[in-house]
Structures are given as structure tokens and as C-alpha cells.
Amino acid sequence: MAKLTKNRKLAVEKIDEGKLYGLNEAANLLKEVTNTKFDASVDIDVRLGVDPRKANQMVRGVVTLPHGTGKEIRVLVLCTPDKEDEAKKAGADYVGLDEYVEKIQNGWTDMDVIITMPPVMGKVGKLGKILGPRGLMPNPKSGTVTMEIGKAVEDVKMGKIDFKVDKFGIIHSRIGKTSFNSEQIVDNAREFINTIVKLKPTAAKGTYVKSIFLSSTMSPGIRIDAKLTEE
Numbered sequence: 001m002a003k004l005t006k007n008r009k010l011a012v013e014k015i016d017e018g019k020l021y022g023l024n025e026a027a028n029l030l031k032e033v034t035n036t037k038f039d040a041s042v043d044i045d046v047r048l049g050v051d052p053r054k055a056n057q058m059v060r061g062v063v064t065l066p067h068g069t070g071k072e073i074r075v076l077v078l079c080t081p082d083k084e085d086e087a088k089k090a091g092a093d094y095v096g097l098d099e100y101v102e103k104i105q106n107g108w109t110d111m112d113v114i115i116t117m118p119p120v121m122g123k124v125g126k127l128g129k130i131l132g133p134r135g136l137m138p139n140p141k142s143g144t145v146t147m148e149i150g151k152a153v154e155d156v157k158m159g160k161i162d163f164k165v166d167k168f169g170i171i172h173s174r175i176g177k178t179s180f181n182s183e184q185i186v187d188n189a190r191e192f193i194n195t196i197v198k199l200k201p202t203a204a205k206g207t208y209v210k211s212i213f214l215s216s217t218m219s220p221g222i223r224i225d226a227k228l229t230e231e
Contacts, residue, residue, distance in 0.1 A: 014029065014032065014033050015029065015033065015220050015222055017223075019223070020223055020224065020225035021222055021223060021224055021225060022224075022225060023186045023189055023190060023214075023224060024182065024186055026214050026222045026224055027182040027183075027185040027186045027189070027214070028182050029222055030042065030178070030185065030214055030215070030216055030219060030222055031178060031182060031185075033216075033219050033220070034178045034216040034217075034218070034219050036178070036216070036217060036218055039070070039177045039178060039179045040177065040178045040216040040217035040218060040219075041070075041071075041174045041176070041177060041178075041216065041217050042070075042174065042175055042176040042177060042178060042180065042185055042188075042214070042215075042216055043172065043173065043174055043175070043214070043215050043216070043217070044172070044173055044175050044189055044192060044193075044212065044213070044214055044215075045170055045171070045172050045211075045212070045213045045215070045221070046170065046171045046172075046192075046193065046196055046209060046211075046212050047168075047169055047170050047209075047210040047211045047212075048165055048169050048170070048171065048196070048204075048208060048209060048210060049169070049204060049205075049206050049207045049208050049209075049210050050165060050169055050201060050204045050208075051169070052165050052166065052167055052168075052169055053167070054203065056201055056202075056203040057201045057203050057204055058164075058165065058201070059164070059165040059171065059196065059199050059200075059201065060141060060142075060162070060163070060164040060165070060199075061162070061163060061195055061196070061199050062141075062142050062143055062160060062161065062162045062163075063160070063161060063163070063191060063192055063195040064155060064158060064159050064160040064161075064191075065159040065160075065161065065175060065176070065187075065188040065191060065192065066159070066184075066187045066188060066191055067159065067176065067180060067184040067187060067188055068158065068159030068176075069159055069161065069174050069175065069176060069177075070176050070177030070179065070180060071112075071174070071177075073112045073113055073156055073157060074093045074094075074110070074111045074112045074113070075091070075092045075093050075094070075111065075112070075113050075114075075115060075153055075156055075157065076092070076093065076094040076095075076100060076111040076113070076114045076115070077092040077094070077095045077096075077114075077115045077116070077149060077153060078096070078097050078100060078101065078114060078115070078116040078117075078120060078123075078124055078138075079095065079096075079097060079115075079116060079117050079120065079149055080097065080117070080119060080120060083117065083149045084096070086149050086150040087115075087149050087150065087153055089150065090149070090150040090151075090152075090153035090154050090157075091153055091154065091157050092115070092153045093111070094111065097120060097123065098123075101123050101124070101126075101127065104127050104130055104131070105126075105127065105130070107130075109130070109131070109134055109136065111136070113136070113144065113156050114131065114136050114137070114138050114144065115138060115144045115145075115146070115149060115152045115153060115156070116138045116144065116145055117145065117146065117147055117149060118145060118146075118147065121138075121145060124138060139162075141162075142162035143155065143160070143162075144156075144162075161173060161174075163192075163196075169210075171196060173192065175188040175189055175192050176188050178216050185214075189214065189224075193209075193212065193226075196209070197209065209226045211223065211226075212224035212226055
């Protein structure tokens, strides 16, 4: 077993593993126990009572975090020439089509989100084997395949993220930075959790939200009381 560092040991001592924390208390505690020299990410893990192997229990959606993720999102727009100005004005980092398709085929994936439009999905679809495993493949359900290119770019830049339950029934996502104040962390966490709750599949039986943990990049997880997320 790895030896705990001094800071890690202090953090573990401050967190009561048997306690269910309210969001406000958890956000304050998270900032208190995070001692990294860099601006660590704030992560949330939500375990759901669903069977992701069944299509009618898949949980996937998008949410716009009130305060963004704290990360500068690099957006690539693959579009026809008539949409390029719209994409650039909205703040896209890279705009084009054939030249970027070729770059991706050659191994370039230096972007966080790809937005495209239905008429060019024939070309983009060929990149599935490269983009799919990296979670970069555009999808209509997440709003990244649309004719409203400008709005899609602005939404992503403002903090819109997509999420999907994994094969273990867990949704994991970054929802901010430890440089955020406690209120910003709480706002983002509450919006994320409430969005998941609204997406409860009708086929899901029993307890839907089984557990929620809040953590930073190198901190222990702090368990949230799901019943207190609206406090």
C-alpha cells in the first residue's frame, strides 16, 4: 500500500468517511483539503441505479454549468465555407473541413470539442475510429451536429458539457476548478445533479441516485447526501 503524503494524511483526517455531507459543507471542505500547487479540477462522480447495457436505461445528456468548467475549451468546427464566418465570430479555435479531416486522419486530435453540421457528416463519419475512443465524435444528442453552428460554439465556450453513464453505472465529470469560490462549486454541482435527476429512465427501478462524491484532482472523495443537494 502506498504511503500517504503529509497533505494527503491531513486531508483524510478532515473528511469523515461515514458522513453524508451537504453540498455547501462539501464545497467548503474540498477547498480546505486541496493543497496542490496548481489549480486542480473539481470532479463529481454520480453512481446510478441503472443497467447501462440496456438501451432503455442509458443516461446521457448535456448541461450548461452556470460558471463553466474553468478550462479553456478548444473548439474545432468542421463546416462548409458559408458557415466559416459564423463559427469564427462565435469563438471557434479552428474552422475548416477537408484540411482538418486530413489532419485528424494523420493523428491530430488537439481539440476538446468538435462541432459539425448534418451535410458534412459523410466526411466526419469516416473519422469515427479515431474520434470515438477519445470521446470527440460529434453527436446530434449533445448538440454538436447542428446547423446552428454559432450558437453551438457559444454554448460550449460558456460551459456546456455532455456526459454519459459508463458501463459501471457511474457518471464522472469535471465541474470546475478549486480556484472557484464555494458558491460557484455548489451552483455547478447542483445544476449537474439536477440535470441527471431529470433524465431518470422510466425503466430504472429502485434507488436512482445511489451515491455522489465530490473531489479535486488529488483529494479524497467527499460523499454528498443526495437528499441535501437542493439545500
